[in-house]
Amino acid sequence: MSLATDAADQPTLYKRIRADIETRILTGEWPPGHRIPFEHELVARYGCSRMTVNKALSELAQADLIERRRRAGSFVRRPQHQSAVLKIADxxxxxxxxxxxxxxxxxxxxxxxxxxxxxxxxxxxxxxxxxxxxxxxxxxxxxxxxxxxxxxxxxxxxxxxxxxxxxxxxxxxxxxxxxxxxxxxxxxxxxxxxxxxxxxxxxxxxxxxxxxxxxxxxxxxxxxxxxxxxxxxxxxxxxxxx
Missing domain, CATH: 3.40.1410.10 (Chorismate lyase-like)
Structure with a gap:
């Protein structure tokens, strides 16, 4: 895919990438701690630029769905056990x-x-x-x-x-x-x-x-x-x- 084509499709494509990953997380297919495919793997899978993939992953991180670790990749965020006032206890x-x-x-x-x-x-x-x-x-x-x-x-x-x-x-x-x-x-x-x-x-x-x-x-x-x-x-x- 050319850079020009990717730029034109980017608004829709990055949302599709985000939605695909979000669905796998929310359905439990990718459990907490699961490693998200590396950026270059997502680039190859979706036929897009690294910028498009990075935007999708950045929004997922901002939504607290994934955790991005430098040099290690991105992982499904583990459940939090603390709310602002009370702990969600097991x-x-x-x-x-x-x-x-x-x-x-x-x-x-x-x-x-x-x-x-x-x-x-x-x-x-x-x-x-x-x-x-x-x-x-x-x-x-x-x-x-x-x-x-x-x-x-x-x-x-x-x-x-x-x-x-x-x-x-x-x-x-x-x-x-x-x-x-x-x-x-x-x-x-x-x-x-x-x-x-x-x-x-x-x-x-x-x-x-x-x-x-x-x-x-x-x-x-x-x-x-x-x-x-x-x-x-x-x-x-x-x-x-x-």
Whole structure:
């Protein structure tokens, strides 16, 4: 391809290169840490100039999808584990860090077409499919938290075949799906009969609730509600002055 032709096609071509790479990242085909093809490989693959490839990679880096390392190449950025206020914790790691034995039970898993309530919860408009999961985490065989989660399969198609009977969905997502933005809402409720039974607490006992949403470049990844016995869990956030 001539430089003149490449210059004319560049606005469209660099967007195509970016979209191709972004799709592979967001679908999990290229997991965190995966090396992106070198610039000269992309030049050969797309028949374009190095400038076009560089522009696509620069925008992907600005979107926090990839990390560019001098002389080493570009890599899919690993998931961040820290938001501005609260850490997105891996419950299994959290329990283990307390010196307690971790336990996990998958209560419910269903692949289904997203209902209106699902779309509202995920903040999406288009019809699609989700994985709905309910599971229980325990510490020393005592219920620690109940997890109620939706995963948007348009953003994370590999979740449809993930074995959540063996690996908790939160752990799987943290290790396989990069995210760029998260939101926590913290509240308190009193346990109804269903929640009390799942957490082995009394009906009417206080529960801590964390509703969390995560996105990757404005695409919803997951919405999860975590319920903890109120008398055995606390949140700590440390701030620095501006």
């Amino acid at each position: 419950i299994r790691a959290e329990i283990t860090a307390l010196g307690r034995a971790y336990g996990y039970e998958l209560i419910h898993r269903k692949l289904r077409a997203a209902t209106a309530a699902d779309r509202d919860r995920l903040g999406v408009r288009k019809a699609g499919k989700v994985v709905a999961i309910t599971c229980r985490h325990s510490a020393d065989k005592v219920p620690f938290a109940i997890e109620d989660r939706l995963i948007d399969l348009s953003s994370v198609p590999n979740a449809a075949t993930a074995d959540f009977s063996r690996e908790p969905p939160g752990s799987w997502l943290l290790h396989h799906v990069p995210w760029t933005e998260a939101e926590h809402t913290i509240s308190a409720i009193v346990a109804d009969e269903r929640t009390a039974g799942a957490l082995a607490i009394a009906v009417g006992a206080p529960c801590l609730v964390i509703d969390r949403y995560t996105w990757r470049s404005a695409r919803t990844i997951t919405a999860v509600r975590l319920l903890y016995p109120g008398d055995s869990h606390r949140l700590v956030a440390r701030f620095k002055g501006g």
